[in-house]
Amino acid sequence: MHIKETLSQRIEAAFAQQELAGSAMVQVSSRPEHGDYQANGVMSAAKRAGKNPRDLAGYLLEKLSIADIASSVEVAGPGFLNIRLAPAYLATVNAAQIDQAATSQTVVVDYSAPNLAKEMHVGHLRSTIIGDCMARVLEAQGHQVIRQNHVGDWGTQFGMLVTYLNDSGASSQTLADLESFYRQSKTQFDQDQDFANRSRQAVVALQAGDPDTREAWAHFIDISMSHCQSIYQRLNVTLTPEHTQGESTYNHDLPAVIEDLEAQGLLVVSDGAQCVFLSQFKTKKGEILPVIVQKSDGGYLYATTDLAAIRYRTGTLNADRILYFTDARQALHFKQIFAVSAEAGFNRSSAQLEHMPFGAMLGADGKPFKTRAGSVVKLTELLDEAELRAAQLIKEKNSQLDPQEIQTLSRIIGIGAVKYADLSKNRTSDYLFDWDQMISFEGNTAPYLQYAYTRIQSVFTKGGIDAEALPKQTVAVDEPERLLAVSIAAFNDTLRAVSTEGYPHLLCNYLYVLATQFTRFYELCPILSSAGEIRERRLVLAHQTGCTLKAGLALLGIDVPNRM
RNA sequence: GCGCCUGUAGCUCAACUGGAUAGAGCAUCGCCCUUCUAAGGCGAGGGUUGAAGGUUCGAGUCCUUCCAGGCGUACCA
Numbered sequence: 110m111h112i113k114e115t116l117s118q119r120i121e122a123a124f125a126q127q128e129l130a131g132s133a134m135v136q137v138s139s140r141p142e143h144g145d146y147q148a149n150g151v152m153s154a155a156k157r158a159g160k161n162p163r164d165l166a167g168y169l170l171e172k173l174s175i176a177d178i179a180s181s182v183e184v185a186g187p188g189f190l191n192i193r194l195a196p197a198y199l200a201t202v203n204a205a206q207i208d209q210a211a212t213s214q215t216v217v218v219d220y221s222a223p224n225l226a227k228e229m230h231v232g233h234l235r236s237t238i239i240g241d242c243m244a245r246v247l248e249a250q251g252h253q254v255i256r257q258n259h260v261g262d263w264g265t266q267f268g269m270l271v272t273y274l275n276d277s278g279a280s281s282q283t284l285a286d287l288e289s290f291y292r293q294s295k296t297q298f299d300q301d302q303d304f305a306n307r308s309r310q311a312v313v314a315l316q317a318g319d320p321d322t323r324e325a326w327a328h329f330i331d332i333s334m335s336h337c338q339s340i341y342q343r344l345n346v347t348l349t350p351e352h353t354q355g356e357s358t359y360n361h362d363l364p365a366v367i368e369d370l371e372a373q374g375l376l377v378v379s380d381g382a383q384c385v386f387l388s389q390f391k392t393k394k395g396e397i398l399p400v401i402v403q404k405s406d407g408g409y410l411y412a413t414t415d416l417a418a419i420r421y422r423t424g425t426l427n428a429d430r431i432l433y434f435t436d437a438r439q440a441l442h443f444k445q446i447f448a449v450s451a452e453a454g455f456n457r458s459s460a461q462l463e464h465m466p467f468g469a470m471l472g473a474d475g476k477p478f479k480t481r482a483g484s485v486v487k488l489t490e491l492l493d494e495a496e497l498r499a500a501q502l503i504k505e506k507n508s509q510l511d512p513q514e515i516q517t518l519s520r521i522i523g524i525g526a527v528k529y530a531d532l533s534k535n536r537t538s539d540y541l542f543d544w545d546q547m548i549s550f551e552g553n554t555a556p557y558l559q560y561a562y563t564r565i566q567s568v569f570t571k572g573g574i575d576a577e578a579l580p581k582q583t584v585a586v587d588e589p590e591r592l593l594a595v596s597i598a599a600f601n602d603t604l605r606a607v608s609t610e611g612y613p614h615l616l617c618n619y620l621y622v623l624a625t626q627f628t629r630f631y632e633l634c635p636i637l638s639s640a641g642e643i644r645e646r647r648l649v650l651a652h653q654t655g656c657t658l659k660a661g662l663a664l665l666g667i668d669v670p671n672r673m
Numbered sequence: 674g675c676g677c678c679u680g681u682a683g684c685u686c687a688a689c690u691g692g693a694u695a696g697a698g699c700a701u702c703g704c705c706c707u708u709c710u711a712a713g714g715c716g717a718g719g720g721u722u723g724a725a726g727g728u729u730c731g732a733g734u735c736c737u738u739c740c741a742g743g744c745g746u747a748c749c750a
Binding site for chain 2: 188379401408441469515615
């Protein structure tokens with residue numbers, strides 16, 4: 110059910126009868142006394158037509174055929190149309206059912222992309238969970254989603270790591286703590302001239318495809334990837350090894366990228382480096398801003414790799430759309446890459462290329478989130494802390510639970526809280542990571558939504574009711590019921606906005622409003638103590654809410670407990 | 674220098690991309706558990722949306738100029 114679209118169509122049909130053009134501009138009403146939805150488009154349409162907006166709105170009302178979905182439409186203010194949805198229309202909702210997109214696209218979602226030289230840290234969190242949410246939403250809407258984990262598995266630092274791995278004996282045990290392994294090898298690299306030289310030779314050997322070096326490298330990558338995999342599992346992120354398409358997989362195509370650019374006359378040698386100069390990247394003064402695709406020493410850069418990735422994703426994967434979830438600092442890089450690929454014809458399927466930037470994660474002091482000692486926070490440590498804090502709170506709130514259940518709950522609640530804290534904020538801005546606020550579990554947090562869900566489950570448990578045996582739909586009567594029904598019905602409008610704009614926080618906001626609406630209903634409309642039709646329709650509404658909360662949270666990659 | 678982003682209540686964030694009286698949570702204060710889980714609900718206070726202009730029926734949102742902060746800006750990713 111797409112309410113905005115349906116309302117827009119009806120209103121725009123009335124527009125057409127008045128020989129007006131333009132969007133009806135339907136949105137959820139800004140205030141409850143203005144109804145459920147409002148159309149703002151009459152005023153701008155009237156302006157274009159040189160007519161009085163209020164008069165025009167009046168004429169439109171006469172032409173408007175909408176009685177089956179709206180119980181009332183009123184002209185208000187300078188020309189707003191205030192719409193109240195009819196309970197009979199709301200009763201046709203298939204709660205929590207996700208509508209399929211009219212045309213299914215092949216969408217490449219590029220996210221997570223940790224550097225395999227080190228352990229995953231908080232800097233990887235946003236890309237990983239925001240990208241994962243988008244992948245889930247697009248997939249649920251019937252798009253063919255291809256997850257691409259563009260991991261950093263190539264480059265000079267791997268020469269150092271592989272050499273150190275060989276020196277210290279290539280056991281998995283050695284790599285148990287990837288972080289200290291990296292530190293040790295770096296120390297060795299800085300202190301030991303011989304080691305440094307051998308490391309540089311290893312890079313050359315690796316690039317040249319030397320079997321032994323290659324094998325050691327593969328071993329290292331393998332172990333590092335399994336570190337990531339355990340994090341993904343803990344985080345409830347859908348990435349698996351088959352989604353890994355690291356930088357190294359484009360290695361073979363890099364010379365061809367350069368050749369193609371050369372053949373098209375796009376390359377210019379500047380200070381020994383191969384560059385592409387595009388007019389749109391000149392500064393006002395006319396200073397040139399190159400995209401360097403090959404270093405003066407012959408090495409390639411991430412620009413080259415990303416160009417190769419575009420060729421692969423559009424040429425082989427045949428993408429209609431490619432979404433990049435990387436931090437905002439790379440905005441210029443992607444602008445350049447997209448421009449070069451357009452110029453060079455690398456976008457072989459004419460895919461829509463979209464950089465979905467996000468801001469930094471800051472500590473309570475407003476500076477990049479670090480440990481007290483000033484080092485980056487490992488993701489494992491962050492998740493440990495989240496579960497620990499959740500466990501403490503759970504014990505406080507509900508002491509009857511057995512240890513096993515507390516453990517399960519602290520995972521669901523703790524991890525959910527961390528993910529939700531991130532997903533619920535506007536992607537593009539920086540955000541403050543504050544334990545106390547996040548684990549307060551009040552207001553717009555995952556635990557609030559989970560709590561609302563468990564209250565619903567509790568109603569069914571307590572009443573001994575099989576929710577599946579209930580009717581799927583019902584007609585709301587009392588106002589709190591109707592408002593809840595309006596919220597439930599807006600699910601797909603929200604998902605559509607999320608998938609086109611790439612903003613998971615819209616889904617979070619929606620779920621929060623839904624949960625709030627439910628809680629109000631829960632306070633005002635007794636369920637189990639009611640009888641007959643009243644009891645049944647309230648049970649149906651409660652069940653619809655529960656399904657929608659569960660489905661929505663699942664799209665965010667957050668689980669729901671049955672009690673807490 | 675140039676470019677991009679950000680600036681909203683004491684704090685953390687919204688505001689559906691130009692709509693009506695800028696909304697939530699936290700914190701503060703006052704109510705509500707013999708009734709389906711109080712991780713909850715109801716209410717109060719709290720704002721010159723960084724500043725000044727402009728565009729128009731209408732601006733937190735668009736344009737200009739400032740102010741403050743962050744980031745980027747030729748061989749890291």
